[in-house]
Amino acid sequence: xxxxxxxxxxxxxxxxxxxxxxxxxxxxxxxxxxxxxxxxxxxxxxxxxxxxxxxxxxxxxxxxxxxxxxxxxxxxxxxxxxxxxxxxxxxxxxxxxxxxxxxxxxxxxxxxxxxxxxxxxxxxxxxxxxxxxxxxxxxxxxxxxxxxxxxxxxxxxxxxxxxxxxxxxxxxxxxxxxxxxxxxxxxxxxxxxxxxxxxxxxxxxxxxxxxxxxxxxxxxxxxxxxxxxxxxxxxxxxxxxxxxxxxxxxxxxxxxxxxxxxxxxxxxxxxxxxxxxxxxxxxxxxxxxxxxxxxxxxxxxxxxxxxxxxxxxxxxxxxxxxxxxxxxxxx
Amino acid sequence: xxxxxxxxxxxxxxxxxxxxxxxxxxxxxxxxxxxxxxxxxxxxxxxxxxxxxxxxxxxxxxxxxxxxxxxxxxxxxxxxxxxxxxxxxxxxxxxxxxxxxxxxxxxxxxxxxxxxxxxxxxxxxxxxxxxxxxxxxxxxxxxxxxxxxxxxxxxxxxxxxxxxxxxxxxxxxxxxxxxxxxxxxxxxxxxxxxxxxxxxxxxxxxxxxxxxxxxxxxxxxxxxxxxxxxxxxxxxxxxxxxxxxxxxxxxxxxxxxxxxxxxxxxxxxxxxxxxxxxxxxxxxxxxxxxxxxxxxxxxxxxxxxxxxxxxxxxxxxxxxxxxxxxxxxxxxxxxxxxxxxxxxxxxxxxxxxxxxxxxxxxxxxxxxxxxxxxxxxxxxxxxxxxxxxxxxxxxxxxxxxxxxxxxxxxxxxxxxxxxxxxxxxxxxxxxxxxxxxxxxxxxxxxxxxxxxxxxxxxxxxxxxxxxxxxxxxxxxxxxxxxxxxxxxxxxxxxxxxxxxxxxxxxxxxxxxxxxxxxxxxxxxxxxxxxxxxxxxxxxxxxxxxxxxxxxxxxxxxxxxxxxxxxxxxxx
Numbered sequence: 015x016x017x018x019x020x021x022x023x024x025x026x027x028x029x030x031x032x033x034x035x036x037x038x039x040x041x042x043x044x045x046x047x048x049x050x051x052x053x054x055x056x057x058x059x060x061x062x063x064x065x066x067x068x069x070x071x072x073x074x075x076x077x078x079x080x081x082x083x084x085x086x087x088x089x090x091x092x093x094x095x096x097x098x099x100x101x102x103x104x105x106x107x108x109x110x111x112x113x114x115x116x117x118x119x120x121x122x123x124x125x126x127x128x129x130x131x132x133x134x135x136x137x138x139x140x141x142x143x144x145x146x147x148x149x150x151x152x153x154x155x156x157x158x159x160x161x162x163x164x165x166x167x168x169x170x171x172x173x174x175x176x177x178x179x180x181x182x183x184x185x186x187x188x189x190x191x192x193x194x195x196x197x198x199x200x201x202x203x204x205x206x207x208x209x210x211x212x213x214x215x216x217x218x219x220x221x222x223x224x225x226x227x228x229x230x231x232x233x234x235x236x237x238x239x240x241x242x243x244x245x246x247x248x249x250x251x252x253x254x255x256x257x258x259x260x261x262x263x264x265x266x267x268x269x270x271x272x273x274x275x276x277x278x279x280x281x282x283x284x285x286x287x288x289x290x291x292x293x294x295x296x297x298x299x300x301x302x303x304x305x306x307x308x309x310x311x312x313x314x315x316x317x318x319x320x321x322x323x324x325x326x327x328x329x330x331x332x333x334x335x336x337x338x339x340x341x342x343x344x345x
Numbered sequence: 346x347x348x349x350x351x352x353x354x355x356x357x358x359x360x361x362x363x364x365x366x367x368x369x370x371x372x373x374x375x376x377x378x379x380x381x382x383x384x385x386x387x388x389x390x391x392x393x394x395x396x397x398x399x400x401x402x403x404x405x406x407x408x409x410x411x412x413x414x415x416x417x418x419x420x421x422x423x424x425x426x427x428x429x430x431x432x433x434x435x436x437x438x439x440x441x442x443x444x445x446x447x448x449x450x451x452x453x454x455x456x457x458x459x460x461x462x463x464x465x466x467x468x469x470x471x472x473x474x475x476x477x478x479x480x481x482x483x484x485x486x487x488x489x490x491x492x493x494x495x496x497x498x499x500x501x502x503x504x505x506x507x508x509x510x511x512x513x514x515x516x517x518x519x520x521x522x523x524x525x526x527x528x529x530x531x532x533x534x535x536x537x538x539x540x541x542x543x544x545x546x547x548x549x550x551x552x553x554x555x556x557x558x559x560x561x562x563x564x565x566x567x568x569x570x571x572x573x574x575x576x577x578x579x580x581x582x583x584x585x586x587x588x589x590x591x592x593x594x595x596x597x598x599x600x601x602x603x604x605x606x607x608x609x610x611x612x613x614x615x616x617x618x619x620x621x622x623x624x625x626x627x628x629x630x631x632x633x634x635x636x637x638x639x640x641x642x643x644x645x646x647x648x649x650x651x652x653x654x655x656x657x658x659x660x661x662x663x664x665x666x667x668x669x670x671x672x673x674x675x676x677x678x679x680x681x682x683x684x685x686x687x688x689x690x691x692x693x694x695x696x697x698x699x700x701x702x703x704x705x706x707x708x709x710x711x712x713x714x715x716x717x718x719x720x721x722x723x724x725x726x727x728x729x730x731x732x733x734x735x736x737x738x739x740x741x742x743x744x745x746x747x748x749x750x751x752x753x754x755x756x757x758x759x760x761x762x763x764x765x766x767x768x769x770x771x772x773x774x775x776x777x778x779x780x781x782x783x784x785x786x787x788x789x790x791x792x793x794x795x796x797x798x799x800x801x802x803x804x805x806x807x808x809x810x811x812x813x814x815x816x817x818x819x820x821x822x823x824x825x826x827x828x829x830x831x832x833x834x835x836x837x838x839x840x841x842x843x844x845x846x847x848x849x850x851x852x853x854x855x856x857x858x859x860x861x862x863x864x865x866x867x868x869x870x871x872x873x874x875x876x877x878x879x880x881x882x883x884x885x886x887x888x889x890x891x892x893x894x895x896x897x898x899x900x901x902x903x904x905x906x907x908x909x910x911x912x913x914x915x916x
Contacts, residue, residue: 046778119413
C-alpha cells in the first residue's frame, strides 16, 4: 500500500507540474494582462510601467523560470528584487512564493487563504445535504423497489438531475428568501453563526444535483445487495431484518458512495461558481472567474495548483477508502 | 389472478399519480406565496433636521482591489477610498472643481504654469498627524516614485522635474515647492490646465506619513489599512466580504452622517436588487432589466430613484488606417446609417442618443452642432456613393464587440441598420482582454464597439486620448481609431494650455465639431445611471464624477412601510 501511495504521489506531482506549465503558457497567449488589469483608459506609459513592475517585459522563459524559483526574481515589485542584478533573490514556487495578484495587490496565498475556508464551508454543507438526503432517499427507495415511495424518489431524482443551478438558485432565492423570508437574501453574514445561516439555502441548492445522483446510485446498489446470497443466508439463519439491512445490505452498498465522495473532494475547493455568484458567496469560485477575466496570471496559476493537488489527493483518498472498506481490494 | 392484475394496474397508475400529486402540491404552494410589496418596505422617522447615526449599507458587484489611493485605478476601490481620504480639490455633484483640503481653488500664474495652493489650517489625519504643505509634498513624492508604481504618474507628467525623480535621477521633484507651513506651489514645464483635474484625482490624496512609517512602508499593509483625512476612518476589511468605516469626529468640515458605513463586496446585481427591495441594503446602483422594469412601473418607488446621464460616450470606433474606413465618406456613411433611438429604446432609457464625442455635461458639447451625426439612411447612401460604392460595400467589415448578451443584442440592432444601406458587417465577439490588446495595435481591427468613461470631467480627457495623434502608439494605442488630424492636434494642445475658461471652451467646441465631422467613431449613445435609495436615506444625490455615498444621512429609526405611506407618490 505504501509503495502504491508513493507511486501515486510521484505521478500526481508530474501531472500537477504539467497542468501548471500548460496553464502558464496558455495564460500568456490569451491577451495582455496589463491592458486587462488597467482597463480601457490605460495610457501606454501606464501599461509599460505595469509590465516592468510585474516582470512581464522579460522573455517568457525567464518569467517561467523565475516563477518556478529557478532563477532570480524578475518582478520589480517583489521584496526579492534589487536594482543590483547580483543582489536579486529568488521569488518562485520553490521559495514558497506564488506571487502577487495583479488585481488584489496582495499575495495570492493570502487572498486564497481568505476565500478557501468559505468555499470549503459551503462545499461541506452541500456535501452533508447530498449524503444525508441522497443516501437516505436511495436506501429508502432501494428497500421498496417498484412501490409508490420508490417512484416518488425516482421522480425527485429526475428533477434534481435535470434542473440546473442557474434555475434553482434564483428561484430558491426569490421564493424562500425574498417572498417567504425564511433565509437571508444571499451574502455571507458577519459572524460564524450567520455564515451557516447564509449558507443553508445555497448549500441546499448546490446539493440538489448531488443528492439525486447519490440517491440513484444508492438505490441500485441496495437493490443489488439485497438480492445477494449472503442476505438470503442471513435471513435463513434468523438474523433480525433490521440487522440484515444494515450490516449486509447497506454496508455493502456504500462502496460506490465512498468512491464518489473522494472524487467530489476537488469540487469542494474549486467552488460552485454559479451558486457562489447567485448567492453572493465570496468564495474561490467567484475569485477564479474574476482572475481569469482579468488575466490575473499569478492568481489563476495558484488556484490551478490548488485544484490539481486536490484532484490528486481526492483520487488517492477514494482508492484508499475503498481498499479499507473492501478487504478483497489490494494495491 | 385478478387481484394480481389489479395490483399491477395500481402500480402502473401510481407513478403518474405521484407526479400529478407533486405538481398539484407545487402549484398550490406557488399560488399561495405571498407577493412582495410594490413599494419600499421601510420609511424614515421624519427627523426635521439632518442627524448623525445608524449604519449605512450598500453592495458592489466585485472586490475592492486596494485602499491605497495612490494605487487604486477602479471605480469600486474609489468608493471606499473616498470615505477615508480627502484631496486638496474635489468636484461638486455637478462636476465643478471645488476646494476641500485647500482653502480655495489655487492661484494660477498668467502663463498657466504655476499653481499655488493654500491649505486649511488645523486639518488632522485620523491618526492625529497634522496636514501641512510638507505632508502634501511628501505624499505626492511617494505617489510619483517608481517604487510605488502608481498609475497616477501619467497625470502629473507636466510637473517640472518629475521624470528625473521618477527615474531615480533626482532626490526631489523640482516643481513641488513648499513655501510655508500651509502653502505649496506646483511648477509645470508648460501650461496644462488639466493639472487641476490631476489634483482632484485620488492619486493626489494625501496619506499619513506617520502611519506609512509605522507600517515600515510595506505597500501591502498600506493597501489594507488606510489612514487619511476624510469623513470616515477605516475600521476593518474582511477580504472579499465587507469593509467598514466609522464616522471621524474631528473631520475638518463636519456634517450629519451615519455612525458606520458598511460596503458589501461581490454581490451580484440580481441579488443586490433583491436585497435592496427586501430592505437589507440602503441604496442600489444599477439594476438588471427585470428589476429596472419593476422600479420604472412602480409609482411608490418613483421619488426614490434617478436616471442620470453618466459622463461617458459609447459608439463604434473605426480604424482610419484600414480600408475602406480610411475613407472619410465610408465612415460618415456608417455614422449616418445607425438609428440611435432603437438602441436607447432597447436599453430602457439607460442611454440617450449621441452624435458627437463630448457628453452634454462637458464644455464643448453642442446640442445644435452642424456636424452632428444623426440617423439619415439616404445621406448614408450618398456618402457611400461619394466613396465610390454606389451599390454598397463589396466586402463585409469585421466588427469586434465585447462579451455578453447586451453588447450582442445592441450590435444586432446596428448591424441591420448598416446592412440596410449596403454596409455588410460580420460580428465577432471577443474576450475583454483580447479586445483591449488587439484594438490598441496598428492595423489590427477594422471596427469595434467602444466606450470611454472619463478619468476626470474635462473635454481634454475625452478628445486627447481618443483622437490626438500623440496618443497613437504601435502597441497599446490610446487613440484606437488611429485618427490623425494636425488641425485637431493644434486645437487640443491650445485647449490644454488655455487659462481663460471661455476661450478654452471655444477651442474644445471646435475640436468636438471636427471629430463629429470626420467620424473616426460613429457616436451612438451616452449611458444613463440608475440609482435608487430607501426612503429613510437622505441627501443622496448622484454625483457627476464619483459613485459614492459620503453625503448621506439616515432618517432613523426606520419603520415598516404601509401602502398608505406612498399614496401621495401614487397620486
